[in-house]
Amino acid sequence: MENASKKYSFLETDEAEALFAEVDFMFKSGQHIQNYPHQVEMFNFVDKFEEELRLYYRNLFKVNLSGKGSDYSRYFYLEMDEDTRGIVKTRAKKLTPEHTLLGILLLKIHRIDKYFINDIYVPDFIQLLKTNEEYKNFIYNLFARRREKEATEIDENTIDEWVRNSLKEFERLGWIHFDPRNKELFEIMPSIERLFTMYSYEIHNIDRLIDETNSIEEKTGGLYPVEEGDSE
Amino acid sequence: MEQLSLIPPALRTSRPLHFPKILRERYNLLVPRQEDGLIVLAIFQKVRAGIIERSFPERIIVDTIKQVLNELGQGSQRGEETQKYDETIHRLLRHFIDKNIEDKSYQLSTYGENFCDMLEREVHTAINPSQIQKTFNDLVMLLALKLESLEDFRHWYLTQFFKHKADISAQLRALQAQIEDTVDQLNDLVKNEHDNFREMLIGCEALLDRIKEQADKLSSAFSSKDDIKQLMDDADLGVEFEFREMKRDVRGYFKDIEGRLINVSHTIDRIKPKVNKLYNDFEKRDYDRKIESFLIYMLKNSSSKFFRTKKLKDRKVHEVEVFLPKNIREKDLYSDRSRITGIDYMQLLEPPPITLQTLTWDQDDLSRQADLRRQYLAREKRIEDWFNIITADIEKKKEINFSDYYYQIMYKDNDFEEAIKEATLVLKEFTKNPNYEVTVSEEFNLDPKHPHIGIWKMQVKSIAS
Numbered sequence: 001m002e003n004a005s006k007k008y009s010f011l012e013t014d015e016a017e018a019l020f021a022e023v024d025f026m027f028k029s030g031q032h033i034q035n036y037p038h039q040v041e042m043f044n045f046v047d048k049f050e051e052e053l054r055l056y057y058r059n060l061f062k063v064n065l066s067g068k069g070s071d072y073s074r075y076f077y078l079e080m081d082e083d084t085r086g087i088v089k090t091r092a093k094k095l096t097p098e099h100t101l102l103g104i105l106l107l108k109i110h111r112i113d114k115y116f117i118n119d120i121y122v123p124d125f126i127q128l129l130k131t132n133e134e135y136k137n138f139i140y141n142l143f144a145r146r147r148e149k150e151a152t153e154i155d156e157n158t159i160d161e162w163v164r165n166s167l168k169e170f171e172r173l174g175w176i177h178f179d180p181r182n183k184e185l186f187e188i189m190p191s192i193e194r195l196f197t198m199y200s201y202e203i204h205n206i207d208r209l210i211d212e213t214n215s216i217e218e219k220t221g222g223l224y225p226v227e228e229g230d231s232e
Numbered sequence: 233m234e235q236l237s238l239i240p241p242a243l244r245t246s247r248p249l250h251f252p253k254i255l256r257e258r259y260n261l262l263v264p265r266q267e268d269g270l271i272v273l274a275i276f277q278k279v280r281a282g283i284i285e286r287s288f289p290e291r292i293i294v295d296t297i298k299q300v301l302n303e304l305g306q307g308s309q310r311g312e313e314t315q316k317y318d319e320t321i322h323r324l325l326r327h328f329i330d331k332n333i334e335d336k337s338y339q340l341s342t343y344g345e346n347f348c349d350m351l352e353r354e355v356h357t358a359i360n361p362s363q364i365q366k367t368f369n370d371l372v373m374l375l376a377l378k379l380e381s382l383e384d385f386r387h388w389y390l391t392q393f394f395k396h397k398a399d400i401s402a403q404l405r406a407l408q409a410q411i412e413d414t415v416d417q418l419n420d421l422v423k424n425e426h427d428n429f430r431e432m433l434i435g436c437e438a439l440l441d442r443i444k445e446q447a448d449k450l451s452s453a454f455s456s457k458d459d460i461k462q463l464m465d466d467a468d469l470g471v472e473f474e475f476r477e478m479k480r481d482v483r484g485y486f487k488d489i490e491g492r493l494i495n496v497s498h499t500i501d502r503i504k505p506k507v508n509k510l511y512n513d514f515e516k517r518d519y520d521r522k523i524e525s526f527l528i529y530m531l532k533n534s535s536s537k538f539f540r541t542k543k544l545k546d547r548k549v550h551e552v553e554v555f556l557p558k559n560i561r562e563k564d565l566y567s568d569r570s571r572i573t574g575i576d577y578m579q580l581l582e583p584p585p586i587t588l589q590t591l592t593w594d595q596d597d598l599s600r601q602a603d604l605r606r607q608y609l610a611r612e613k614r615i616e617d618w619f620n621i622i623t624a625d626i627e628k629k630k631e632i633n634f635s636d637y638y639y640q641i642m643y644k645d646n647d648f649e650e651a652i653k654e655a656t657l658v659l660k661e662f663t664k665n666p667n668y669e670v671t672v673s674e675e676f677n678l679d680p681k682h683p684h685i686g687i688w689k690m691q692v693k694s695i696a697s
Contacts, residue, residue: 030567063566078566093567097554100562101530108527112520138531143552145538154541158549173565198563199526203519206526209559213533 008056010049019045027057027065027078030093032174032191034075039174046076063091068197073190075174095198101142102166103175103195105129110188119185126163130156261326262343268320269351270300272328276340276348287337293321293329353402361449364403367396368456375460379467382475389478397485400454404492407447411499414439418503421510429514437507440500447496454493457486533557542585611650618654619661626668626694634658634690635677642682658692667696 010016023042026033035043046053046065054065063078080092095103106125109115115128130136130148140148143162144155167186170176175192179185202209255262264272274296278284284292294317301307325331328344340348371392378388417436421429461483469475539551556562618641625632634655641651662668671693676686 028566028568030565061568080564080566091566091568092564094562095565097534097556097562098552100556101534101554104523104527104530108523112524135528135531138528142531142534142536142554144550145536154548154550157544157547158552161544161549162552196523199560202560203522203526206522206529210525210529213529213557213559 007059008052010052010056013049015045015048026174027076030078030173032075032077032189032194034069034174034189034191035072036177036189038177043074043076047074050076069190069193073193075189075191075194077174077191077194095195096169098162099166099169100195102163103170103192104199105135106170106176106188107192107195119179119187122164122167122184122186126160129163130159258326261323264323264328264347267297267300267304267306268323268328269347270304271296271320272324272340272344273348273351274300275329276345279340287332287335287339289337290321293317293324293338297321360403361446361453364400364450365453365456367399368453368460371396372456372459372463375463379463379469382469382472385467385469385475385478389482393482400489403450404489404496407443407450407496408492410439410443411496411503414443415503418507418510433507433510433514440503440507444497444500447493447500451493454486454489457489461486530557530560533560611647611653614645614647614650615654615657618650619657622654622658622692626662626692631691631693633677634692635687638677638687639679639682642679642685648685655687655690659690662692667694669693669695 011020019042023033023045026042033039033042033046035047046067050065050067057063057065057078061078064081065076066079067074067076069075109125109128110120129139136148139159140146140151140155143158144151146152146155167176167178170192171178171186173191174189175194176186176188179187196203271293275284275288275293278292278296279286279288297317297320298313321329324344328341328347329338330341331338374392375388378384378392414436417432417439421432421436464479464482467475534557535555537553537555539553541548542551618637622632622634622637637658638651638655641647641654645651659670659672663670669692671691673689675689677689678686
C-alpha cells in the first residue's frame with residue numbers, strides 16, 4: 001500500500017479532489033484534453049501530474065496516456081497501444097466512416113486551404129462542402145447518389161445531417177469546441193490532428209495505395225474479390 | 233567603412249580635391265554606361281572563347297550591340313537602329329575599341345581588355361585562403377624591413393599594403409557575392425515552384441556550408457594581421473605624425489576586414505535557420521499534398537448503402553451507411569463510458585429505430601365494433617336507471633322483491649345480461665349498506681313468459697330508522 005500511495009500520490013492532492021473525477025470521466029469517454037480556455041484547469045492538472053497519471057492508467061486500466069504537440073497545441077488522451085489492444089478491446093469504439101470522412105475534410109480545409117482562421121460558422125462550412133469543385137461531387141454521390149444539380153431537399157438534408165452529426169461527435173471527442181453562446185460557431189482544437197496520427201501510415205503511403213488500387217482496378221475492372229467473414 | 237585613398241592620410245585633409253582635367257572631361261567615356269560596358273565585356277568573352285577572332289569586322293560589334301540591347305529590354309524602333317549603333321561604336325572607339333584603318337577591322341583596346349579583366353576578377357574572384365596566407369606573410373616580412381625610416385614605411389604603405397589589400401578585399405567581396413547568390417537562389421526557390429525543390433535546397437545548404445568553411449579559413453589566414461599590428465606598435469617611428477596616421481589607416485583597414493568576416497559568419501548563421509524552415513515547409517508541403525491525395529482517395533473510393541427515408545423532427549433524410557475503401561480500416565478510439573454510467577451511452581442517445589407496421593383497417597368490422605361499444609354504453613346507462621328506480625321504490629315501499637324488477641327488465645329491455653348485471657349490482661350495493669337488509673331464499677320466482685329462467689327470491693328491506 002505504501003508503494004501504491006507513492007505511485008499515485010497525485011490522488012491525494014487538492015487539485016485531484018477538485019478535478020480528477022472530471023478528467024478521468026473525460027478521458028474514459030474518449031475525450032481529448034488540451035491547453036484551451038475551456039479545458040485549461042484540467043489540462044494543467046494532467047500536465048502537472050503527467051507521469052503519475054500515465055502510470056495510473058497503465059497499471060490499473062492497461063491503457064496509455066498520450067501527450068502530443070507542444071505549448072498551446074499540446075493535448076492528452078487515452079489510447080490502446082499494441083500491447084493492450086487485445087486486453088481492452090471491449091473499451092474501443094470505432095470512428096465511423098462518416099465521421100472519418102468529415103474529419104479529414106475539416107482538417108484539409110482548415111490546415112491546407114486555410115479557409116477558416118478562427119471560428120467556423122456551421123452553415124458556411126456546409127455550404128463550402130457543397131460547393132467546392134474538388135470534392136462536392138464525391139459528397140453528393142456518397143450521401144445522395146446524385147449530382148449536386150439533381151439533389152432534392154432530402155439529399156441536401158442528408159448532407160447537412162451528416163455534417164452536424166459528425167461535428168457533434170467531434171465535440172464529444174474534444175476535437176472541436178462549440179461557442180457556448182452560439183451553437184452554430186465552432187473552433188477546431190489542436191487534438192483534431194489525432195485523426196492524421198491515426199491515419200499517418202496511410203497518408204505517408206498514399207501514392208502506393210493509389211497505385212495498388214489502380215492496379216487492382218485494371219486487373220479486375222473495378223471488382224474486388226469477395227472476402228469471407230469479417231476481416232477485423 | 234572607411235574609404236581608402238592613394239593619397240596618404242597625412243596629405244588628405246590639408247589639400248583641396250584635384251582631378252586631372254582630362255579625367256574630368258573624359259570620365260563618362262572611361263567609365264562606360266551599362267550597355268557599353270556589357271557590349272565590351274561580351275566581345276571580350278567572345279574573343280576569349282574563340283567564337284570570334286581577336287580582330288573582327290564592324291558587323292560583330294553591331295550584332296553584339298543588338299544582343300545586349302535585347303537582353304536589357306532596350307530594343308530601338310525601326311529607323312533608329314543604324315544611328316544608335318553608329319553612336320555606340322563611336323563612343324566605344326574613344327577608349328575601348330581600336331580600329332585598324334588599313335583593313336577596317338576592329339579589336340579591343342588594352343584599356344578595354346583591362347577593364348573586362350578587372351570586372352571579371354571583381355565578380356568571379358576565386359576564394360583562395362592559402363594565397364591570402366602567403367600575401368600576409370609577404371606583407372609581414374616586408375614590413376619588418378621597412379620600419380627603419382618613415383620613407384621606407386611610406387613605400388611599404390603605398391606599394392605593398394595598397395597592392396595586397398585589393399586582393400584581400402576582393403576575397404571578402406567574393407565571399408559576400410557567394411552569399412548573395414545563394415540568398416537569390418533561396419528566394420527563387422521560395423517564390424517559384426521547382427520540381428527539384430529538395431535537391432536545390434540541398435545545393436544551397438551545401439553552398440552555405442562551403443562559404444562558412446571558406447570564411448573560417450580566411451579568418452585563420454588573416455591572423456597574420458596581428459603580427460603587422462604588433463610590428464607597427466613596436467616601431468620607433470611613433471613620434472612621426474604621418475606614421476601614426478598611416479598606422480591608424482592600416483589598423484582601421486584590418487578592423488574593417490575583421491568586422492566583415494564576422495558579418496559573413498553571422499549572415500550565414502541567420503540564413504541557416506531559414507534554410508531549415510524551408511526544409512520543414514517542404515516536408516509540410518509534401519505532407520499536405522499527401523493529405524489532399526488521401527482525402528480524394530477516401531472520398532472517391534468510399535461507398536454507401538441507402539436504406540429507407542428517415543423522418544426527423546422537422547425534415548426527412550436518407551438513412552445512409554458509408555463504407556471506407558476496402559484497404560482502409562476504421563480506427564479505434566478508446567471509450568469506456570458505458571462502464572462508468574452503467575448505461576449504454578450511445579443507445580441512450582440513439583434508441584433503436586421503431587419498426588412501423590402497415591395496418592389495413594376493416595371498415596365493416598370497425599362499425600360493428602362501434603355498435604357493440606354503443607350497445608354496451610346504453611346497457612350501462614339502463615342498469616344505472618333501473619338501480620335508481622329500485623332504490624327509490626325501497627325508500628317508498630320500505631321493502632321490495634327484486635325478482636319483480638328482474639322480470640320487468642326482461643319484459644321491457646329483453647336483455648338477459650342486463651338483468652343479471654342489475655341483480656349483481658343490487659346485491660352488492662345493498663348488502664354492504666347497513667341501512668338495508670337483503671334476504672335471499674332458495675325459493676324460485678318464475679315467470680310464464682320466460683319458462684326457461686328462474687331466480688331465487690331476493691328481498692331488499694330498508695331498516696333505516
